[in-house]
Amino acid sequence: xxxxxxxxxxxxxxxxxxxxxxxxxxxxxxxxxxxxxxxxxxxxxxxxxxxxxxxxxxxxxxxxxxxxxxxxxxxxxxxxxxxxxxxxxxxxxxxxxxxxxxxxxxxxxxxxxxxxxxxxxxxxxxxxxxxxxxxxxxxxxxxxxxxxxxxxxxxxxxxxxxxxxxxxxxxxxxxxxxxxxxxxxxxxxxxxxxxxxxxxxxxxxxxxxxxxxxxxxxxxxxxxxxxxxxxxxxxxxxxxxxxxxxxxxxxxxxxxxxxxxxxxxxxxxxxxxxxxxxxxxxxxxxxxxx
Amino acid sequence: xxxxxxxxxxxxxxxxxxxxxxxxxxxxxxxxxxxxxxxxxxxxxxxxxxxxxxxxxxxxxxxxxxxxxxxxxxxxxxxxxxxxxxxxxxxxxxxxxxxxxxxxxxxxxxxxxxxxxxxxxxxxxxxxxxxxxxxxxxxxxxxxxxxxxxxxxxxxxxxxxxxxxxxxxxxxxxxxxxxxxxxxxxxxxxxxxxxxxxxxxxxxxxxxxxxxxxxxxxxxxxxxxxxxxxxxxxxxxxxxxxxxxxxxxxxxxxxxxxxxxxxxxxxxxxxxxxxxxxxxxxxxxxxxxxxxxx
Numbered sequence: 001x002x003x004x005x006x007x008x009x010x011x012x013x014x015x016x017x018x019x020x021x022x023x024x025x026x027x028x029x030x031x032x033x034x035x036x037x038x039x040x041x042x043x044x045x046x047x048x049x050x051x052x053x054x055x056x057x058x059x060x061x062x063x064x065x066x067x068x069x070x071x072x073x074x075x076x077x078x079x080x081x082x083x084x085x086x087x088x089x090x091x092x093x094x095x096x097x098x099x100x101x102x103x104x105x106x107x108x109x110x111x112x113x114x115x116x117x118x119x120x121x122x123x124x125x126x127x128x129x130x131x132x133x134x135x136x137x138x139x140x141x142x143x144x145x146x147x148x149x150x151x152x153x154x155x156x157x158x159x160x161x162x163x164x165x166x167x168x169x170x171x172x173x174x175x176x177x178x179x180x181x182x183x184x185x186x187x188x189x190x191x192x193x194x195x196x197x198x199x200x201x202x203x204x205x206x207x208x209x210x211x212x213x214x215x216x217x218x219x220x221x222x223x224x225x226x227x228x229x230x231x232x233x234x235x236x237x238x239x240x241x242x243x244x245x246x247x248x249x250x251x252x253x254x255x256x257x258x259x260x261x262x263x264x265x266x267x268x269x270x271x272x273x274x275x276x277x278x279x280x281x282x283x284x285x286x287x288x289x290x
Numbered sequence: 291x292x293x294x295x296x297x298x299x300x301x302x303x304x305x306x307x308x309x310x311x312x313x314x315x316x317x318x319x320x321x322x323x324x325x326x327x328x329x330x331x332x333x334x335x336x337x338x339x340x341x342x343x344x345x346x347x348x349x350x351x352x353x354x355x356x357x358x359x360x361x362x363x364x365x366x367x368x369x370x371x372x373x374x375x376x377x378x379x380x381x382x383x384x385x386x387x388x389x390x391x392x393x394x395x396x397x398x399x400x401x402x403x404x405x406x407x408x409x410x411x412x413x414x415x416x417x418x419x420x421x422x423x424x425x426x427x428x429x430x431x432x433x434x435x436x437x438x439x440x441x442x443x444x445x446x447x448x449x450x451x452x453x454x455x456x457x458x459x460x461x462x463x464x465x466x467x468x469x470x471x472x473x474x475x476x477x478x479x480x481x482x483x484x485x486x487x488x489x490x491x492x493x494x495x496x497x498x499x500x501x502x503x504x505x506x507x508x509x510x511x512x513x514x515x516x517x518x519x520x521x522x523x524x525x526x527x528x529x530x531x532x533x534x535x536x537x538x539x540x541x542x543x544x545x546x547x548x549x550x551x552x553x554x555x556x557x558x559x560x561x562x563x564x565x566x567x568x569x570x571x572x573x574x575x576x577x578x579x580x581x582x583x584x
Binding site: 005006007008009010012013016017020022023024025026027028030031032033034035036037038052261264265267268269271272275276283284286289 | 293294295296297298299300301378380428429430431457458459460461462514516517519522523525526527529530558559560562563564565
């Protein structure tokens with residue numbers, strides 16, 4: 001990951017600031033930076049979203065393709081994640097970003113491994129034979145800290161925006177099946193994203209923990225906890241990153257904070273997604289030239 | 291209390307025409323024809339095609355007699371002798387430090403062009419060379435002055451004054467070098483209770499105003515006492531004000547920062563970065579700047 005080098009005095013300044021609940025940019029420990037969310041930014045995907053969280057800039061595209069269901073789950077579709085960070089910084093160019101990319105993708109697999117996060121049954125077309133596969137491609141355009149949270153917000157927004165064409169399975173007398181695509185391009189199914197979790201990263205700085213750490217703050221933190229929280233506040237997965245250690249007491253504290261912050265994160269995201277939806281086609285698209 | 295705000299992105303508003311006072315400046319975009327007169331010489335940022343002089347970068351046209359150059363608006367830092375810069379040590383080498391100053395090449399700070407701790411004046415010995423990492427190590431921030439420029443454009447720095455040296459606690463903000471206004475002094479003790487160093491290279495250092503000016507250690511011991519909350523508030527507010535001015539592309543100097551700081555006082559520190567608040571504050575500050583200029 002693009003990391004910054006800080007002098008000892010700068011780190012000390014940040015650590016003391018966190019202890020006093022006043023971070024360098026004036027935020028408290030549980031405040032997010034102002035986020036911008038826009039969906040439907042890439043026209044040749046089934047659903048897409050772009051999220052800017054401070055400096056961090058994430059683009060997610062979701063492409064629905066027909067595939068065969070997995071053997072162990074014949075009546076369900078599935079999601080595939082791919083994360084590309086090559087455009088982020090020179091050190092991640094080419095194969096350099098692969099490790100970080102697979103790391104993020106694996107985290108996303110774990111977050112979405114929870115049974116009811118996405119209704120996979122609705123992605124089934126024809127048990128054992130055909131299902132929809134959602135290829136979720138994440139592009140890291142700029143890294144300004146807290147990429148996991150930003151990616152999860154973008155994935156949720158893109159899933160909300162995803163429209164999968166409706167298909168019907170026709171069967172003739174001989175038993176051969178045929179798949180028929182609906183003629184109406186607006187006739188499509190949408191996913192229920194109520195249960196899709198978002199990741200909240202809590203970085204331990206000094207004796208306290210902060211959410212939405214900037215790159216500078218990440219440099220001061222030895223260990224952080226990724227918690228995926230649903231809109232109801234249920235924790236679906238947890239992961240510790242960083243080389244430092246966390247004592248059990250602070251883990252519980254962090255989980256509590258994560259739950260609380262996660263809930264307000266979901267509320268804010270759902271509000272903005274609904275607002276955008278209500279604007280419909282009247283919304284001026286900003287895209288990449290804004 | 292957790293605060294999460296999300297918004298839809300807004301397209302950039304077209305520039306207010308009142309802001310375009312400096313209309314006498316000749317601005318060009320890449321591909322624009324600067325002149326069709328063949329009597330001119332092509333300088334940096336231009337090329338000749340079909341006897342026309344065309345800009346290759348977006349920026350301001352500058353003319354020196356027959357030579358026409360375009361100075362890019364968005365460029366890395368081009369060092370000039372006497373500039374004040376803020377930089378970060380990236381490497382410790384033989385008799386020199388490499389310093390990142392947002393220029394095309396890393397700058398160098400020679401062991402011979404620093405003040406020894408305590409202000410001792412003597413030739414640097416082999417022991418000094420071994421103790422280089424004790425003076426400045428990787429990641430440390432320094433303020434310095436440009437001493438000379440090598441033929442390849444790399445900058446050589448010096449810190450031979452008590453004004454310069456290692457920076458202790460504070461906040462670094464990185465902006466475009468073209469937004470820092472050249473002034474007589476780039477060290478400001480602002481009346482709001484904090485100090486700033488406006489580096490010509492676009493690195494801005496905000497720090498609590500030191501209590502006593504005479505530094506016996508020659509600027510190599512950092513004060514590691516916690517900064518009081520009141521100072522932190524001022525520093526954070528200044529940082530956000532500078533970010534606000536930068537998003538609206540207003541030149542940074544002591545007065546503009548101070549006006550913006552005063553305009554921001556009715557708002558909470560973290561709210562300054564909300565686009566609508568930013569706009570309101572910056573408009574207020576710009577109006578005051580225009581009024582004071584007459």
